[in-house]
Amino acid sequence: EVQLVESGGGLVQPGGSLRLSCAASGFTFSSYWMTWVRQAPGKGLEWVANIKQDGSEKYYVDSVKGRFTISRDNAKNSLYLQMNSLRAEDTAVYYCARVARDIVATRVDYWGQGTLVTVSS
């Protein structure tokens, strides 16, 4: 059974940092792109970042470029999101998710339960 379990969320002051982790199990982690998607309270879904299987390609939404870093440790079956210079507008539930890719499609097929990040003084 595919499982994705996020941790590391919490309350942080504006300008602060936080590192989210995602523990993956039930599949060959090193074979999949992974992604972070967030959802501000009462709002819609927003893609945050993608990372290739070997970490050689990383992509970010413009609003987090230069502040957030996505990374992975395939030996530990873990995905990370380092978040620096946090702003109030980064307040959201952050989802770790698996990306399924084939010739005809790219989609998010498994999601974690999410971890809440609150940026407030």
Next chain:
Amino acid sequence: DIQMTQSPSSLSASVGDRVTITCRASQSITRYLNWYQQKPGKAPKLLIYAASSLQSGVPSRFSGRGSGTDFTLTISSLQPEDFATYYCQQSYSSASWTFGQGTKVEIK
């Protein structure tokens, strides 16, 4: 960046109704269009990928159509468990994804 526009933003319907949600891309995304369902307090769930492929385990009352810039999600006969928010998502390029703003399906 590719913008995704969903309509309507909300709708009220009764059990048994046929419901259609529309998603429009700001440029062609061929068939790189996915649909997700989200219930309150839960993670999204993949329903449809590649515009019209049904994800394993998803009931056949859900269907998707379209290509290029215009797409639809149809629920042929709305069931009580289908009341939720639905999102489209373009995955044309791994360098930049976008979601639609969501369509909330409520009970009439």
